[in-house]
Amino acid sequence: MGGLFGTVSTGDCITDLFYGTDYLSHLGTRRGGLAVHGDKGFSRSIHSLESAYFRSKFESDLPKFRGNKGIGVISDNDSQPILISSHLGTFGIVTVAKISNIEDIARRFFQDKRHFVETNGEGINPTELAAMLICEKGSFSEGIRNAQEVIQGSCSMLILTEKGIYAVRDRLGRTPIVIGKKNGAFAASSETCAFPNLGFETEKYLGPGEIVFMTPDGCEQVQKPGARMQICSFLWVYYGYPATSYEGINVEEVRYRCGSALAQNDDVNVDFVAGIPDSGIGHAIGYANEKKIPYRRPYVKYTPTWPRSFMPQNQSVRDLVARMKLIPVKALIQDQRILFCEDSIVRGTQLKENIESLFQRGAKEIHMRPACPTLIYPCEFLNFSTSQSSLDLAGRKAIKELEGKEDIFLEEYARHGTDRNLAMADLIRRELKLTTLKFQKLDDLVAAIGLPKEKLCTHCWDGSSYF
Numbered sequence: 062m063g064g065l066f067g068t069v070s071t072g073d074c075i076t077d078l079f080y081g082t083d084y085l086s087h088l089g090t091r092r093g094g095l096a097v098h099g100d101k102g103f104s105r106s107i108h109s110l111e112s113a114y115f116r117s118k119f120e121s122d123l124p125k126f127r128g129n130k131g132i133g134v135i136s137d138n139d140s141q142p143i144l145i146s147s148h149l150g151t152f153g154i155v156t157v158a159k160i161s162n163i164e165d166i167a168r169r170f171f172q173d174k175r176h177f178v179e180t181n182g183e184g185i186n187p188t189e190l191a192a193m194l195i196c197e198k199g200s201f202s203e204g205i206r207n208a209q210e211v212i213q214g215s216c217s218m219l220i221l222t223e224k225g226i227y228a229v230r231d232r233l234g235r236t237p238i239v240i241g242k243k244n245g246a247f248a249a250s251s252e253t254c255a256f257p258n259l260g261f262e263t264e265k266y267l268g269p270g271e272i273v274f275m276t277p278d279g280c281e282q283v284q285k286p287g288a289r290m291q292i293c294s295f296l297w298v299y300y301g302y303p304a305t306s307y308e309g310i311n312v313e314e315v316r317y318r319c320g321s322a323l324a325q326n327d328d329v330n331v332d333f334v335a336g337i338p339d340s341g342i343g344h345a346i347g348y349a350n351e352k353k354i355p356y357r358r359p360y361v362k363y364t365p366t367w368p369r370s371f372m373p374q375n376q377s378v379r380d381l382v383a384r385m386k387l388i389p390v391k392a393l394i395q396d397q398r399i400l401f402c403e404d405s406i407v408r409g410t411q412l413k414e415n416i417e418s419l420f421q422r423g424a425k426e427i428h429m430r431p432a433c434p435t436l437i438y439p440c441e442f443l444n445f446s447t448s449q450s451s452l453d454l455a456g457r458k459a460i461k462e463l464e465g466k467e468d469i470f471l472e473e474y475a476r477h478g479t480d481r482n483l484a485m486a487d488l489i490r491r492e493l494k495l496t497t498l499k500f501q502k503l504d505d506l507v508a509a510i511g512l513p514k515e516k517l518c519t520h521c522w523d524g525s526s527y528f
Contacts, residue, residue: 062236063088063134063137063156063157063158063251064085064088064089064134064135064157064251064252065085065217065219065249066085066132066133066134066250066251066255067130067155067221067228067249067275068131068226068246068248068249069129069246069275069276069277070246070277071246071277072129073127073128074097074129074246075097075123078095078097078131078132079095079120079123079133081133081248081256081259082133083116084250084254084255084302085252085255086110086115087300088300089136089137091109091110092107092108092134092141093107093110093118093119093135093136094106094134094136094140094155095119095126095132095133096144098131098153098222099127099130100128102151103144103151103153104126105144106119130221130225131221132155132219132220132221134155134156134157138444139188140186141156141188142188143155143192145192147196149195149200149201149204150222150223152220152221152222152223153221154188154191154192154195154218154219155218155219156187156216157215157251158214158218159187159214159440159443160191160212160213160214161213161214163190166190166194166211166212167185167190170190177189177193191208191212191216194207194208195220201220205227205272205284209229209270214442215235215236216232217231217236217251219249225274226274226275227275228240228272228274228275231269232287233270233287233518234268234270234287234290235291235292235293235442235443235518236251236292236293237266237267238266239252239263239267240264240265240275241256241259241262241263241264242261242264243259243260243262245277247275247279247280248275252301252307253305253306254302254303254305257304264280266308267286268285270284270286271285291442291518291527292308292517292518293442293517294433294506294518295405297315297509298316298319298340298433298506310510310511310512313343315511316340316342316347316432317343317344317346318347318508319343319344319433319506319509320343320346320348320349320350320402320430320432321347321509322501322502322505322508322509323348323499323505324347324349326499327352327430329400329428329497330398331354331400331426331428332398332399333349333356333357333393334348334349334352334399334401334402335399335402336401337360337404338361338362339362341401341403344402344404344430345401357393358393359389359390359394359397361388361390362386362387363388387415389419391422394419394423394424395423395424396423396424396425397423398428398496399427399428400428400430401428402430403431403432404431404432405433405436406435406436406455407436407454408454409489409493412429416429416493416495427494427495427496428495428496428497428498429497429498430499430501431500431501432506433503433522434477434500435455435474435485435489437451437454437456437471437475437522437524438451438521438523438524439451439454439521440520440521442518455492456489458492459485459489459492460485462488463481463484463485463488471524475522477500477502486500503522507519
């Protein structure tokens, strides 16, 4: 998905910028970047994160950075930050974006004989496109509004100028931006977990489409939030770090409530509950606490050298990383009936290997309880998955096997408890060789988050869409 961090300070901001951006490393492993403005102007650094962590790549760059304003990014795809020279002045920009109409916007630029400079072999850089939309107008505030109006999908951004930083949440609030404050400094972050150890207190959750301008002296609202919000539900289920809160709602508490709801709807007899590390752990603790049965760790995660398996672009690399980073504990597996909680089942490839490994080590039964419903619709609004095909989703594969086509009766398959929904779940269970498999009810997930459903994006489960 990607993460943003920016800060302005009365003194040097480099330490806060470096660690604030590093605290968002769980949001992506493809690229990272920093841009700083100080007495000597703008400076920038971008590195690949595919073979190393953010800290190890950027520590050697820190001596060259000096300034009281800076922005950082953990990016899924495009190289960022970008530095732009324009009639608005020089500025830096970082985005968390998936622009669904990027080709249409680019076509208009080409018709006007304009061109794009930033490229990585994968098409137009969405951050550069956002910068070009901003530069179409006579001021930063007008340009940002122009980008918000034109872009479909999502695009949250930080814009570093000579005077301060604009923090901009995407029009429907699909991705969050939170403002932090401490004596002599303000910060904007994708997640609140970046704040506590740097001394920031959460000051404000930006609303959908809201724009603020941060200087060391204050944080000024440039545009009020819009009325409609569609924040991604998966932030609480999977993406978010346990210490983070979105809209004032803590990630770990939501996961406990998700696990509790799974337990309340379950009557299976097991010896203990476990979570697929890392995001499945909170759900499993909630389940175990509700059922009053032991929580144990038959899998432990080896983290020093293995990054998250979700992000590598090559499927075989994803599978390798998933297999190598989880170490089974045979003494806790043999002759046991184990119930696992998982954040979700996307493709199921990695999970299938984990389940086979457990049975090979003597498990009697393996039960799986995903914390969300079956994923049926590919995400149209965030870089949730590198997949371009709905058939990569375990749910759609099951539908195709049952119906001969993967795109019929989708509403019925998505509705919990229907004959088709149950048949789909059972086919996934058999494919994964599980003893039992029960998915979370969408209503229970929404209740666990605690926001009205109309404020949540649940598209990947029920197909609801707002642009």
